[in-house]
Amino acid sequence: MTRSNDMVAEALREFAELLSIAGEDQFRVRAYEKAARAVAEDPVAVDGLDEKALDDIPGVGSHIAAKIRELLSTGRIGDLDDLRARVPAGLRVLLDVPGLGPRRARQVYEELGIASLPELLDALHAERLRTLRGWGPASEENLRVAIGQAQQAGARMQIDVALDVAEGLVEGMRRCPAVDLVTYAGSLRRMCETIGDIDLLVASTRPADAMDAFATSPLVANVSARGSTKCTATTTKGVHVDLRVVAPQVWGAALLYFTGSKAHNIHLRRIAQHLGLKLSEYGLERIDTSSSVAAATEEEIYGHLGMPWIPPTLREDRGEIQAALHDDLPRLVETKDIRGDLHVHTDLTDGLASLEDMVDAARRHRYRYVAITDHAPLLHMERMTDEKALAQRRVLRTLQPKAGLTLLHGSELNIQPDGSLDWDDEFLAGFDVLVASIHSHFTMSRDEMSKRLIRAIEHPAVNIIGHPTARSIGHRPPIEFDAEAVFEVAARAGTALEINSFPDRLDLNDELARLAQDHGVVFAISTDAHSTRHLDNIRYGVATAQRGWIRPENVINTWPLGKLRTFFAKGGRR
């Protein structure tokens, strides 16, 4: 999966970090950061571009274009090697220490010779930092606490965990009479795949009371910073929360600001500037007179900037502002568009609920159809057999008359290392729908893996590739394959790619889904449910699809049954 763009972006990021520690001009640092982002998110692979085409990438100018060319042709950047020689490697690590920015990282290095985290901890212990200019006992203590919390908090949360905490906090604040409005914002509102901390926004005319309610909430364990409008705390579950209280009349501006992303906000502010306006969390105002133009709602603010409201799932500065300015935002798939779930397990294999219960649950979701797709025999631990599959099919057919929705009999096949599948073609032809997934041999070469996937995609019985990269967030990296080649075959073969809704999968992810859609691929947004409750996870799959700009017409389980069956036939009979 590693693209040349990722490799180049990483080098540019390192360049930016080393420049910042070296004390170079901050705008030069930002230029490298911006270029890194631009390259990472550019849909075109940079290794095919000449210097002129590289220069055309917004944020990449002649100097950085030359460095990229140098990296692509020689495998290194001379100036980066020089920088590395000037700045010890350990100092980069110090930038990740919360509370330690480039200036202070450089200060502790130059004045105390500290160039690693262990050395920093030693200096803290010996109370040597307080001897530096600008430091005192309190700043030492804060740094100590921040390092401890970072080590304890560690990884980012899965989105379902964060949503649970956030909804609990919102519910609690809603009961406070001083609170007019309350919601979560930040990366959670944008539905990012993992969440670092929770941003809570409150509108109130009595901010002190609202702040008190938060600080004394049973869910809040300790408060680490508190001003008149802002409060930072940790919940009893160790989740970091930032609360911001604003006046109700600036709700929209604050919501826009705290939803982010940072890059989206910066882009909006630059547009505001060009219009003679200034945008902050307190509203949009004229620069010359400081008179307010808009603040109450997000819609008004976007409107005054010359564009329609942009859904939070798109706010990553990946072209959505440009699209909005041209009134060309995509219509995004929504949960209400989903007519059925096409990847569902039962207790015949590793699901927890019976076939009857899963069918009931799908009916309660008001679905028009559901596909039961238990595991196939080659996933040996699940002990599937031909007989069990056929028996399940018979039961399914007897449930159909009173089911209230169409029951499709399917299976989740195992794509073998050579791309072959469980069961012979004749047996496979008996299913209504087939998902094929990779469950083993995750570390084949990129080339072999691409061939493996393509063979499965081209199989006339396979309709959907399940969790295509097989990643497990926080546990297993995605498998590597030639995404563009695979996507082209999937589009041509009439095989859908899954957007798996499980919070630790979200696979395809947003960026790959967007790339796939550009190649003409269609998608199945499925839950891979192993219990009735898992059907609710569809919201995460839909959010991931939205983040990938996926339109409803490209999602096969928004289609009516007739169209879906035609698609499943892949030009043949079924």
Added chain:
DNA sequence: GCCGTTTTCGGCCCGACTGTTTTCAGTCG
């Protein structure tokens, strides 16, 4: 280092909070 409806120089997003200052620097989001 990048960029241009302020166009080849001179800007570059904006504000809160903390700790150390005695008017501000550093960090964060």
